[in-house]
Amino acid sequence: MSTLTQAESSFSSTSPLDMTRTMPPNITGFEERMRRALENVANQSDLAFLVQRHRFFGSEHERSSVANWLARRLGDTPEIARTLITGGTQNALMILLRSLVGSGGVLATEKFTYAAIGQLGRLLGIEVVGIELDDDGIIPESFEAACQRDNVVGLYCNPTCHNPTTSIMSTERRRALAEIARRFDVTIFEDDVHGALTDEAPPPLATFAPDRTWYIMSTSKLIGMGLRAAFVVGPSVEAVVDIQKKLPSVSAWFVPGVSTVMVADLIDSGDADIFASKIRAEVAARHALVRSIIQPIELVHAHHSSLHIWVDLPARWTIETFVEAAGAEGITVRNPAVFATAGFEITRNIRLSLVAPKSQDDLSWGLGRINRLLRS
Template structure:
């Protein structure tokens, strides 16, 4: 290892899929296969819209592994990613006068997307099992809730995995108040022993989102949306037939469909899961003995309880002074939610295991008062 590699700043902010050995080979094969297809010009020169019939059937078969049953492809769209899909869903499900409910700590983009759409966000309390159904019920009683956004499997940022019992109770509350569920299952394909999605418990209420950003690669810019019904999907699409910003890129759709059909997608996701587990082992070695880390074996990050007298700002500044970059957790907080003593540290952002060890060593020393 060069001197530069041992002194370069360590970024511990981003949680994208780690690079794994087979990724390049399989993507090159898929690109070559797409290039040989008779309608390559059509793939590149025309809209793919929300996926071809083949794309949707292949995707339905693949998602069926997670959902427990193959969904009807007529309820499924390929889209250009989670965020633009959420913008469309928010505007459709939460018209003026209603709001989106979500975990009080949630995916960082939710607040930004709601601001762009001028949509209110209502915080719902969470615990070690994720979103609390009693808090959701209180929010539904007090407000006009258009939909509830939930990240139940590998919650960002707390890493919690909602139990099957809690999922059923949350679904019961949503059904009682006729509130649609937007389920973000981005970690579903890389989480060991993940409970069934809410979409398999309450398919009539749930808009199911699965992005390939964690199980393949964020640069593919693709997600899947499964609607509660064909009619519901038609209602979503009717007013925006030409809004192309959320259409799936044709090349990405063709590559991903080939990756799934060839079995490469499952192999890539398997290697990603193994790499995450290896990095979790390093985190346990470096931080586990301090008793301040919340995580699970399939999480791309750890959620750290800062001990007194550390404040978030002081800890981030101290880490930066030792060339480790951390993100302020305020980005995950809904309006009015105060975070006083937690930090999210990505285990994936460092490109190497040695880089990860360097970053975690700095964090461990700061937590233990050795620096």
């Protein structure tokens, strides 16, 4: 391996460059607008109530704002009674999976999937089975085989800018999965966290299987993880009422009141859409850096809207040796084992966040080091 110059090693000599987490990148005007949103919270006439009491699933106005905003993805505006604002995707999934899959039940998911799914399965006593993937996402025949073999109760999936492979499931594939889920009476938990940021994303699975899909979108990639806010749309008013009755006062289910006011304010003012537009532009610029630095570019799997890339490692590398070598170069990367479901192993890929580095210059520095490792 070549030796870095003093200027090049600025990250490794102070703190490593993080390329693990995906969150909204820095965009102009963000802090100013968030300060105004916080001022609007402070000016609420019911500020004491807002801080001292549960907001539960948001006020009727806040849920209406969210429902109208989600209509852009769902095609139609969901009823307010089907729309909940919750305390984040993980909290919502914990309660949905506990209630609708249950201890001893079987949850199918992509063989490589959101790292929290395996953890939630172990916590709730749910068996998680992996489904084969290709460049178009879940393979329908693999899903159908699992339904026949394993008595699958639920399907968790991330069909738009899939984590970690970045694939975007086609409309035809979504329609096929919806038909299989209906035939085997499987409940779908659709995580559309990247839906608002992805150019020309196909319609959600919820539009093909509205009778059995719990649709989830979060503010974590659009605004920030700190709000602890996610949006859940149930398949029917009755289904939403039923699950609320089962767990009426579990506080992890509820969104912080301050967050609901801010979310509605950002949606109503149009700032949420401005954030999305600016993030798309920033992410596109970061993908342009990838294309100009990583060689051969064929090693990279990516969609121009994805917040991360999925990189094929040359045969001379193992996951462990690459993670160690990146660390020696001053770059923190995550072992991708966290994304693999039981029985599957990731041996030739690394996920790299394009948005954890604070600036394009920082990202360029990191990509240069990564490229040198890939070519060494």
